[in-house]
Amino acid sequence: MSESFPPRLLRTRLYEQVAGQISSWISDNGLAAGDKLPPERELAQRLGVSRATLSQALVALEVVGVVEVRHGDGTVVTARHQQSTRIVEAIRRHADRLPEVIETRDALETKIAALAAARRTDDDLARIDDALAFMEADIEAGGRGVEGDERFHGAVTAASHSLLLARLMDEIGDLVKETRLESLGQPGRPQDSLAGHRAIAEAIRAGDPDAAAAAMHAHVEMVSDVALLREAP
Amino acid sequence: MSESFPPRLLRTRLYEQVAGQISSWISDNGLAAGDKLPPERELAQRLGVSRATLSQALVALEVVGVVEVRHGDGTVVTARHQQSTRIVEAIRRHADRLPEVIETRDALETKIAALAAARRTDDDLARIDDALAFMEADIEAGGRGVEGDERFHGAVTAASHSLLLARLMDEIGDLVKETRLESLGQPGRPQDSLAGHRAIAEAIRAGDPDAAAAAMHAHVEMVSDVALLREAP
DNA sequence: CTTGGCTCAGTGGCCTAGCCAATAGGACAA
DNA sequence: TTGTCCTATTGGCTAGGCCACTGAGCCAAG
Structure with a gap:
């Protein structure tokens, strides 16, 4: 309440x-x-x-x-x-900031996925699988998988082994979180999202950067299909 | 001096x-x-x-x-x-930070170029051309075109009309500056860089996102070919 | 039993007053 | 002209103190 x-x-x-x-x-x-x-x-x-x-x-x-x-x-x-300083605030107050967040996620995470496919260790892979399992359990229990989603993207980011990219993702973390809540609140979305994660994980497991990038791109695009945006094409 | x-x-x-x-x-x-x-x-x-x-x-x-x-x-x-906190410092002290900067530039600027191609106004285009002309004049005068390079990338970023992406570019600005100096210090590099800029500008002028992204990617890749990195493949 | 007000100890907020240390720029000597 | 020294200016930091806020416990009214 x-x-x-x-x-x-x-x-x-x-x-x-x-x-x-x-x-x-x-x-x-x-x-x-x-x-x-x-x-x-x-x-x-x-x-x-x-x-x-x-x-x-x-x-x-x-x-x-x-x-x-x-x-x-x-x-x-x-x-x-x-x-620098006040732009974060400006963005936060800006009503149509969603598209910008999506664009930025796409830019960063596509690259991150590709790097992760090329560099992931077995430990990285294990963490990704853990996140996947966590999200699946959460959804089966009726949850929306918000935390699992967060963990998954965090694990992939870690697997890319790039401090700089990780830092930038952290920078926009709060904004991403909002879009996450928005997206996973829609009916059927958690399952779709989980499927997207599986595809990304497989490409990373296979060590295929191009496939990982493509899968991540598709995933971000799917996530961006949000009610808020659907009215103004 | x-x-x-x-x-x-x-x-x-x-x-x-x-x-x-x-x-x-x-x-x-x-x-x-x-x-x-x-x-x-x-x-x-x-x-x-x-x-x-x-x-x-x-x-x-x-x-x-x-x-x-x-x-x-x-x-x-x-x-x-x-x-968040200490990563910036960690990166700054890290000897092999160059590859990370390149990767991050690639992620951000490729997207930025694509967006710029889709959204650029005539004013944006004019600023890009100005930067191009400035760099050309500088190089002809014997300079390395450092400032022109900076202006060009700034103009393209502005043309993408994304506050968030601009902010992130600003965030890594100092690091990018170092790679810029490194790169443009090599013989023949300023001319090559200028040619790369021209290709990017043309794709943006034509409003072709894919071509712009490809041109930017090629440019960043070319820039990354630096003496410092050439020893460890 | 619950609720609201009261007190008090602990903790941060901010101030005054003062000395120390670094800097820039001018005076002065070589 | 050049190099050295001096000094006014300005920030760095400390000490000591009072005020304001918070939370916990107690107590009386409902």
Whole structure:
């Protein structure tokens, strides 16, 4: 019942507000890469916070890649400040983001499947089979196989032995999760999905990259056939 | 001239070390999602730093998504802590990271090229042509066309009209830059690269996704033929 | 027995005040 | 012109303290 409750009323820490203000101040005043921010002491006073808090905000902005703090010199604006940071948010709020997620999954997972077919060890294969079995049991018990689906794709990703691709998949993990829930909620879909997984697993077992890529592509395409998208061709 | 100078001898701030220690402490002790860290006062004392510094470290870890700091309750470990965080660093230090970057580029840019062919506007096309012209002029003037190369791929990415794919490309931007420098430094390579770009541009102009994908794939494959890799087949 | 309010100990949030350390840029000597 | 040194500026970090929030236990009202 407690499905969609109030969003937990997240409490904003002071440093977050400060970071936000600095960030938008940079945009509003059109500060470009290399431009300097005011000294900490002055900035803190102007913002009405202590230097310690300002320091936290700067750490946050630094981690995200908006500014660079140089001991003894000052704080300068980094390049690529507008793009990276807020795009995730932009996407999250964007209504028609589903197609983009599908496209991106297709790009990454097709390659991942091909690599997995070429590189999988026996252990990798065992984990893939485990995920398959888990999903099958879940579905037979009346479940939708959500977790099994997740495990399967995770196992395949691991089998590709590419840290970078794994990292990017993780990056879009949350978005993928939403499409997963969407997709597996449709009647008959879990079984179809399981069948798709089996085809992918077989190609990987056989060590056939092209077949694995094709199977994964077909699978992602099938998954993308979601009610939400079916109205606007 | 200041092309690839000293890596700027990055100065580690205390909070970075602290964040690192906490992070590995979490891994080593097998802390799972939901487990609590010691209180700030105790942790600060144990690590031999002030609470303010520890606080900065926690902000950093929070921004990255490793922990969640709850006012009045404590600091708890978040899910997905092991994967995301340190992989970027791991990759950066990994000697044989080149192949992974190439693979990932191939996955993303092949898809991007196909989408660009399907969606490019006339403006997109104009920007692509501009980049092409810029690179050509640079090469004729004796340059290596590094910036032109960057512009071209940027223009194609923009033409794909996918925020998500653009974001992921941005994510691996630094790594790609290194391979770019590596590749274009080889004799005759700039011209070859330019020819590859032309083929891609033509396919996009013609609105042929398959051809664009194929051309991009060939291009990435050509680029990957780097001295560093040629010894270990 | 359940519910709501109260208290209190533990914990993070934030501040003030201050000294240390790195940097850049100017003054000055060679 | 070049190299060295000095110093003002600016960030790095600490210490110590008060306030605010959370959760658990207790207790009285329903």
